[in-house]
Amino acid sequence: MSVGRPSSAKARRARIPEPTVARLPQYRRLLEAMDDRRIATVSSVELADAAGVNAATLRRDLSCLGTCGTPGTGYDVPRLREMVDRALALGRDWPVVIAGAGYLGHALARSRGFNSGGFRVAALVDIDPAQVGTVVAGAVVVHLDELDDVVRRERVALGVVATPASAAAEVVRRLATAGVGAVLNFAPGFVAAPPGVTVRNVDLAAELQVLTFYAARSVPSPTDGAGAPGRALG
Amino acid sequence: MSVGRPSSAKARRARIPEPTVARLPQYRRLLEAMDDRRIATVSSVELADAAGVNAATLRRDLSCLGTCGTPGTGYDVPRLREMVDRALALGRDWPVVIAGAGYLGHALARSRGFNSGGFRVAALVDIDPAQVGTVVAGAVVVHLDELDDVVRRERVALGVVATPASAAAEVVRRLATAGVGAVLNFAPGFVAAPPGVTVRNVDLAAELQVLTFYAARSVPSPTDGAGAPGRALG
DNA sequence: GCATGTGAACACATTCACAGCA
DNA sequence: TGCTGTGAATGTGTTCACATGC
CATH class of the missing domain: 1.10.10.10 (Winged helix-like DNA-binding domain superfamily/Winged helix DNA-binding domain)
Structure with a gap:
């Protein structure tokens, strides 16, 4: 010192x-x-x-x-x-690939937070032939089998999983193999991180359940004068 | 004891x-x-x-x-x-109202997590005339002005905010006035909780930025033999 | 023998309170 | 005087380790 x-x-x-x-x-x-x-x-x-x-x-x-x-x-x-x-390592270019072109994938691809501050949706991947080839907010939807190509070509370091839960673990594995270093997983359930990869699990349904916990503690007891202090969580 | x-x-x-x-x-x-x-x-x-x-x-x-x-x-x-x-106070009936019928609102309304375990999307509210009157996954989209009616009629205790950031604070206020006891806010930015209401802020863009922080710490240092342990966060 | 439940130790984050500086 | 930056105190959560009970 x-x-x-x-x-x-x-x-x-x-x-x-x-x-x-x-x-x-x-x-x-x-x-x-x-x-x-x-x-x-x-x-x-x-x-x-x-x-x-x-x-x-x-x-x-x-x-x-x-x-x-x-x-x-x-x-x-x-x-x-x-x-x-x-x-936060922002300011540099952060191409993102979104796995799963369902409603959530679309919502994320169109959101400002995923298309500013250096973030850029390089592509979406899906296995649904009806989705493959379409364009979402300027990003093409390609087949999952093209994942490696996209990641290499666009130097993608971030993956977002917006698939059904059943596909999540496999998709994370493929993202890791393709060379993606960090993954944001929105599919429910804990997905273990492959070696060298950071996985962050965000469970929207769980957030709702946690909210319920606190709501149930304040709602059915309307006996507290000013009520629960109404703290903001999160 | x-x-x-x-x-x-x-x-x-x-x-x-x-x-x-x-x-x-x-x-x-x-x-x-x-x-x-x-x-x-x-x-x-x-x-x-x-x-x-x-x-x-x-x-x-x-x-x-x-x-x-x-x-x-x-x-x-x-x-x-x-x-x-x-x-978690599950098992009982938890009607939910989703404010904002954009892509995120649609995704949430269709997700299993918001339609099982007692959760049920009672309605969506929006101010866009093109959306009002449509049906999403069995739930009607009504105008924001009908919020009070819906909340009272369906005994809604949970609100979900999936609006643009600019509308979030006002929508939370209206949800609180309508009698909703807890709110899950997906709009970016901190929304203060009205008295007696629990507000839980979930910021999807922030999750991506946090992920970036950890990704940047492991990616540009490929010198650690087995690499970072790849712990799963969240 | 084997797994729970918990006292006690530890690790960590938050908050107070103030020294130090513009 | 006003506000930052931080040592020290507090509060909280995690983990160890083992007594207890099946």
Whole structure:
């Protein structure tokens, strides 16, 4: 704890806790909106309130990025925005392949979040002959057997699984074989990660069930004066 | 620590930690699959391995439900399944209203997870005249102005927001006013919860960005022999 | 013998509170 | 004075390890 540049060098390659990583996209969006409105500076309290987190938590989150806010002033919005982008490895080109051209696949392919900030849907893959050859939001639907070609040609590093549950494990395996390094799986059920591949499971039905849990705890007990505090989760 | 039935009464109304609640749907699905295959008993190690969690964690999770596994044998699958269902307040009827009949709204309305286990899409609401009056997977699309009627008539307790971000806050407000007690918000950005309402924000674009963070940490460093362990997140 | 359920240890994240600096 | 960045305290979840009971 002595040598080198004081702040940046210290935190440059420090491990970032998972909860912090999960909050970064939220900060990013707020900073983007502020930047668009030409807001030059923001304090930790302002940003934290907008994000719905504690100000100390926000400051600690940002300190992981090796940021330099200015005491007495706050954070420089464009600069902070750039640092968050860098931490999330955004800004560079991230071609995505979506496996499964059903309703969810279509919805994701058309969503802004999958077509901005460096993300770009390079292609969708499916096995349904009725889908193969069609174009969704500028991206072609190709047959699953062409997956390797697409991944190699477009240098795809990210895969999204929007197939039925029964196909998910096999599709993840094929994505991994094709060279995709990270997969976002929307199919229900736990899919184990092949070696060297990061798999993130997002289960929309599970989210609904978790919500139910909290709803059931507040709804059937209308006896609490002001009611449950109505905290926002997630 | 003495009176009453030893296990169940003690844990019956204990607070369940949020991470535990988030894992319950996963256990539920596995138990359902085992039950269908007529598997009568399961040990904590087996179930934990299938779910990708530590066995001690699983046992502690289940102990929150006031369960009784049998030492030397394991857990009774049908019985445990029922207890998880009860904890999640499933089994009863949960009518859902989906706000936003775009691609995501359609995908959710058609998904199995939103139409089983007690969940039922009572209606979709939108303001697009081209959508209003159409039927999606057996559910009608009605105008946003009819929200109050639908919620009252169908006793809707759960709302799902699948609108553009710009409309999300207002739609959550209207859902709350209509009497919906819990909302699952898929629109990007933090939506504060009105008093007495639980709001759970699920940001699909953020999931992709989080994935990128981990992908970037493993991809550009192909120097680690066996590579990153490829842990499954989420 | 074998698997549950849980006290105790540990690891981690959040929050407070304040030193230090603009 | 105002706000950042962080040591220290707190709170929470995970994991170990074993007593207990089938």
